[in-house]
Structure formats: structure tokens, C-alpha cells
Amino acid sequence: MVFQCQRDSWARQFTTQVVSCCPAELQTEVSGKKATLQGFHVILEDTILFPEGGGQPDDRGFISDIPVLRVTRQGPDALHFVQKPLEPGSEVQLTVDWDRRFDHMQHETQLFIPGQHLITAIADQMFGFKTTSWELGRQRSTIELDTPTMTAEQVVALEQSVNKKIQERIPVVVTEFSAGDPEAETVRSRGLPDDHTGPIRTINIEGIDANMCCGTHVSNLSDLQVIKLLGTEKGKKNKTNLIFLAGNRVLKTLERCHGTEKALTSLLKCGAEEHVEAVKRLQNSMKLLHKNNLSLLRDLAVMTAQSFKSNQPFPPHRKDGDSEFMNIIANEIGTEETLMFLSTGDEKAAGLFLLAGPSAMVETMGPRVAELLEGKGAGKRDRYQGKATRMSKRAEVQALLREFTSHQSTEE
Structure with missing residues (x-):
């Protein structure tokens, strides 16, 4: 069957009659998640809503005031999926989503x-x-x-x-x-x-x-x-x-690109013809800052390790540290005899942790530390490290480790 939408692709409204209306389901996405919608397949005497086919997507529009969510072809018929029933034999007014159609x-x-x-x-x-x-x-x-x-x-x-x-x-x-x-x-x-x-x-x-x-x-x-x-x-x-x-x-x-160009001109404080060079300069500056930041973090890690050796039972938590920072501290202190717990990131939410020390102790306490911090980790020899979602429980971890090390000392 050739539909009215094919005979006249410019038609935006059309009056026709309902032939049938049967219960149906539509597999679709709602807010990015798969969903099954309950509704009805409506067949009309004719339609200006194009059913999907030949590589072209289907139209959207309305049957009277009811939104049409999908149009598919079944043999000579176009199936219009709606979520309200329509009475067979009734006269209806079709309206097409013209912006989508013309595109x-x-x-x-x-x-x-x-x-x-x-x-x-x-x-x-x-x-x-x-x-x-x-x-x-x-x-x-x-x-x-x-x-x-x-x-x-x-x-x-x-x-x-x-x-x-x-x-x-x-x-x-x-x-x-x-x-x-x-x-x-x-x-x-x-x-x-x-x-x-x-x-x-x-x-x-x-x-x-x-x-x-x-x-x-x-x-x-x-x-x-x-x-x-x-x-x-x-x-x-x-x-x-x-x-x-x-x-x-x-x-x-073009409108979207022009908007982006205006925003970049405001942020970079230069004309559009200079945007690329300005971004390159910013990238080079960021690379230099990152390099300097890593150097400072390494120096800070060494100082933190020295402080730990003198009078700190646990190295202090650092918000701006990373895994390399914690491993430098562990290397400086040494893991043969000392069990240490280090952490970085958000003080109350997500972050990284490292448990380092004698292999037997790390193997025993690593999973317990991860569980207490509501995170996940993995261990290898004298290190157990991972991600935590409840860094606010650091004090409980420290208390657990003090109790464990004290008990180990008593046994020895």
C-alpha cells in the first residue's frame, strides 16, 4: 500500500478513520534505560505518519491529541503505537512532527x-x-x-x-x-x-x-x-x-559552532583565529604544572615518611595525593617490619588507600580494611591497595590496625 505520506510528503495534517485498535507493547528507552511500554497498535484507513522502512526512521506526531510513539509497517498496514485506546470507526485528525519529517x-x-x-x-x-x-x-x-x-x-x-x-x-x-x-x-x-x-x-x-x-x-x-x-x-x-x-x-x-566559538573567545581572551594556538599554550602550561606538581608530591612524600619515622603512628591523609605518592612513602619507610596505612582523596567520601607492611599482615588485614572503607582492592606481597567509598571511616581502620599490631606484639 502507498500511504498518504508517500503521495504527499508535504502534508502536515490529515483526517482519516480508525480501522482497528489492539493491545501492544513497545520496547524503547526511557532516560537512557531500556523499558517496555504498554499501549495499543492502531491501524488507520490511511496515514501521513511514515512507518519505518528503507533506511528512513519513522515519523512522530499525534492522532487527535494522543502522541504517536512509534510507526512500523506490517504488510500493507502502518501500525501506530499509542498509549490510549481509540474506537474503531471513529474519525481522527493526524498531525505530523514537521521538524523531524523535514529533516x-x-x-x-x-x-x-x-x-x-x-x-x-x-x-x-x-x-x-x-x-x-x-x-x-x-x-x-x-x-x-x-x-x-x-x-x-x-x-x-x-x-x-x-x-x-x-x-x-x-x-x-x-x-x-x-x-x-x-x-x-x-x-x-x-x-x-x-x-x-x-x-x-x-x-x-x-x-x-x-x-x-x-x-x-x-x-x-x-x-x-x-x-x-x-x-x-x-x-x-x-x-x-x-x-x-x-x-x-x-x-x-553552524549555530552550535558559533556559540562554542563565542564561549571560547570569552574564556581565552582572543579572537577565533587564535583559539588553536591559545589552547596549545594552555596545554603546554598544564604539562609543566603537572610535572612540577609531581616533583613537589615526591618531595612531600619523602618528608611525610621521615615524619612518620620520628613520631607519627600513621602518615596523615592527603586530599591531593595519588597511588604513586603513597607508594613513595611506603618505599621510604620500608615494609619489612612496619605495618602502615595511607590514604588520599576526599576525606569523607571516595579516595584511594594503601596498606603496606609484612606480607602476612597485609594479606590478613588488606581485605578487612577494604571492607571497612566500603571499597575494593587487591594485594601483592607487601602491598594491598584499592579504592574506597567511605574514607570517613579512616579512624576506625587505624583503630583496627592498632589493635591488630598490639595483639601481634603480645603473641611474640
């Missing part, structure tokens, strides 16, 4: 597996690069080209050629053929789905390419506004991924 129309017109619409057709004509797959992403889209490499010069030439076709306002014509029509056999296609019924639909970009396609399309290449090729990435199995934006996505990306 899909702009991108879908450019290519269709196996790659015969605008970008892929021109890439094939200019360089002989065949398209093996494509993906319409949320922010950018990707064409997989059957070539191991694509030069920067080829990308520039392809972008110029594609945008020239847009400027020429070339029409995009939809034609329907009846099943078995010999003329349909001359149009390139991956083949029809096994459950296809009704007319065969083709999309023709005049003078460029024709292909079978079920998706929604613009009526003229000028509706695409502009195409920006962002470059290439290495693909799978000796292929190349071509990254691109089209139409409103170019404008939105």
Missing part, C-alpha cells in the same frame, strides 16, 4: 541504499565509488563507500558538484507502477520486501538517477538548501565512511 526528507532525498540518490549518484559518476550502506544519525549522517580511501580534493569536488545540482533546482519526481509493469524492471532496486503489496514507487532525480524507494522526499533539490561534507573516516573491510550534513542540520551545526 528526514532532506537527508533521505540524497541517498538510498544502494546509493543512487544525489550524493551517492554523483560520487558514483565522478569517481566510481559505490555506496554499500548508509546511516541517518541524530546529528550527522554517514555514507559507506566501497573504496579504501577518498582524498580531501575528491571530497571538495564532490561537495561542489552536489551543491551545484541543488542550485540548479532539479525536480524530484515520484512515480508509481503497478506490480509486474515492465518499466519498473528498468529502475534500480535492492528488491521489494517479501510482504510488499500494491503499487511500486520510484523516485527520479531528473537527469541524475532513478530508484525504488518507499521514503518521504522533497519535490525539488533546492529544498535541500545546502549539503556539507564533513570529511571521511576509515570504514569496515577496506571501505570509507563519508560524513555529511544537509539542510537545517547545516544551520543548526
Whole structure:
């Protein structure tokens, strides 16, 4: 069946009738977590909400005031998933989410597996690069080209050629053929789905390419506004991924980039043309500061170890230390006879700990220290170290270790 959304991709509202409404479930994500929604599959006499297919995502919209959360195709029917039941035979008003639809129309017109619409057709004509797959992403889209490499010069030439076709306002014509029509056999296609019924639909970009396609399309290449090729990435199995934006996505990306540029200008106190050099200077400064900080921490670790040898039962907790800092202290003090507990990080929450000393003592007390600090660790010979989530229990650990060492001394 050819739906109203395919006959008229520009229709934003449409009146139709409910054919059936059956209980259904929808597997989806809510706040980044998988969820199962309970609802209904509604079949309508016709629809302007495109069901997912041919590489194009489905539409969103409303049936009267009820949100449509998913549209899929089952044989000749489009299944609209909603969470409120609708009465069969009742008249309803459909409304499409136009921003989402027009974004899909702009991108879908450019290519269709196996790659015969605008970008892929021109890439094939200019360089002989065949398209093996494509993906319409949320922010950018990707064409997989059957070539191991694509030069920067080829990308520039392809972008110029594609945008020239847009400027020429070339029409995009939809034609329907009846099943078995010999003329349909001359149009390139991956083949029809096994459950296809009704007319065969083709999309023709005049003078460029024709292909079978079920998706929604613009009526003229000028509706695409502009195409920006962002470059290439290495693909799978000796292929190349071509990254691109089209139409409103170019404008939105430009707006986002301009906002980032303004923020960087304010933070870096220089013009946009100096941003890269300014960031490089900051990176070099950070590397130098990090190097100096490590040197100071090593010196501090040695001093802390010396203080421990003279009069401190436990080295003091340091918020700004790390594993290397604690191990330097343990090395300076020596672990042959002394059992020591060191810690760094947040004084009340998460941090790192190290238990060092005679191997037998460390093996016995390491897991108990980790458990008391509500953390995890691992030991090897005279060291047991790990991460803790309750560093506020350091005093309890110290008390436990004092009791243990005192008991060991008594036994000896």
C-alpha cells in the first residue's frame, strides 16, 4: 500500500478513520534505560505518519491529541503505537512532527541504499565509488563507500558538484507502477520486501538517477538548501565512511559552532583565529604544572615518611595525593617490619588507600580494611591497595590496625 505520506510528503495534517485498535507493547528507552511500554497498535484507513522502512526512521506526531510513539509497517498496514485506546470507526485528525519529517526528507532525498540518490549518484559518476550502506544519525549522517580511501580534493569536488545540482533546482519526481509493469524492471532496486503489496514507487532525480524507494522526499533539490561534507573516516573491510550534513542540520551545526566559538573567545581572551594556538599554550602550561606538581608530591612524600619515622603512628591523609605518592612513602619507610596505612582523596567520601607492611599482615588485614572503607582492592606481597567509598571511616581502620599490631606484639 502507498500511504498518504508517500503521495504527499508535504502534508502536515490529515483526517482519516480508525480501522482497528489492539493491545501492544513497545520496547524503547526511557532516560537512557531500556523499558517496555504498554499501549495499543492502531491501524488507520490511511496515514501521513511514515512507518519505518528503507533506511528512513519513522515519523512522530499525534492522532487527535494522543502522541504517536512509534510507526512500523506490517504488510500493507502502518501500525501506530499509542498509549490510549481509540474506537474503531471513529474519525481522527493526524498531525505530523514537521521538524523531524523535514529533516528526514532532506537527508533521505540524497541517498538510498544502494546509493543512487544525489550524493551517492554523483560520487558514483565522478569517481566510481559505490555506496554499500548508509546511516541517518541524530546529528550527522554517514555514507559507506566501497573504496579504501577518498582524498580531501575528491571530497571538495564532490561537495561542489552536489551543491551545484541543488542550485540548479532539479525536480524530484515520484512515480508509481503497478506490480509486474515492465518499466519498473528498468529502475534500480535492492528488491521489494517479501510482504510488499500494491503499487511500486520510484523516485527520479531528473537527469541524475532513478530508484525504488518507499521514503518521504522533497519535490525539488533546492529544498535541500545546502549539503556539507564533513570529511571521511576509515570504514569496515577496506571501505570509507563519508560524513555529511544537509539542510537545517547545516544551520543548526553552524549555530552550535558559533556559540562554542563565542564561549571560547570569552574564556581565552582572543579572537577565533587564535583559539588553536591559545589552547596549545594552555596545554603546554598544564604539562609543566603537572610535572612540577609531581616533583613537589615526591618531595612531600619523602618528608611525610621521615615524619612518620620520628613520631607519627600513621602518615596523615592527603586530599591531593595519588597511588604513586603513597607508594613513595611506603618505599621510604620500608615494609619489612612496619605495618602502615595511607590514604588520599576526599576525606569523607571516595579516595584511594594503601596498606603496606609484612606480607602476612597485609594479606590478613588488606581485605578487612577494604571492607571497612566500603571499597575494593587487591594485594601483592607487601602491598594491598584499592579504592574506597567511605574514607570517613579512616579512624576506625587505624583503630583496627592498632589493635591488630598490639595483639601481634603480645603473641611474640
